[in-house]
Amino acid sequence: MAVTIDLRDEEHSLALAIRRLSADAPLRARLGEAARAWWRTYASPNAAFPCWERLLREAAALDPAPRPTDWPPHLTADGTERARAMLDEFGLSVDLF
Numbered sequence: 001m002a003v004t005i006d007l008r009d010e011e012h013s014l015a016l017a018i019r020r021l022s023a024d025a026p027l028r029a030r031l032g033e034a035a036r037a038w039w040r041t042y043a044s045p046n047a048a049f050p051c052w053e054r055l056l057r058e059a060a061a062l063d064p065a066p067r068p069t070d071w072p073p074h075l076t077a078d079g080t081e082r083a084r085a086m087l088d089e090f091g092l093s094v095d096l097f
Contacts, residue, residue, distance in 0.1 A: 005013045021028055041047060067076070087093055 005017070084093070
């Protein structure tokens with residue numbers, strides 16, 4: 001079951017859908033059960049975990065995309081700049097940063 005909202009008339013369409021749901025308890029129950037069934041099949045932790053694990057393994061195996069030459073420095077900042085500057089004042093550096 002699906003609900004379609006006409007974006008050109010979103011406020012009116014949404015009001016009609018809400019009004020229908022508020023007046024139709026069996027429809028609310030069917031939609032609720034269908035949503036729970038979908039969640040159990042596709043989004044519950046047991047169902048979603050294998051998909052996420054596979055996706056994250058695939059992503060981790062990819063080479064990073066090359067950055068454009070005009071890439072803004074703030075987009076690659078890792079939050080260690082201040083720590084590096086402080087260590088540099090003492091002539092120190094660590095592989096951690």
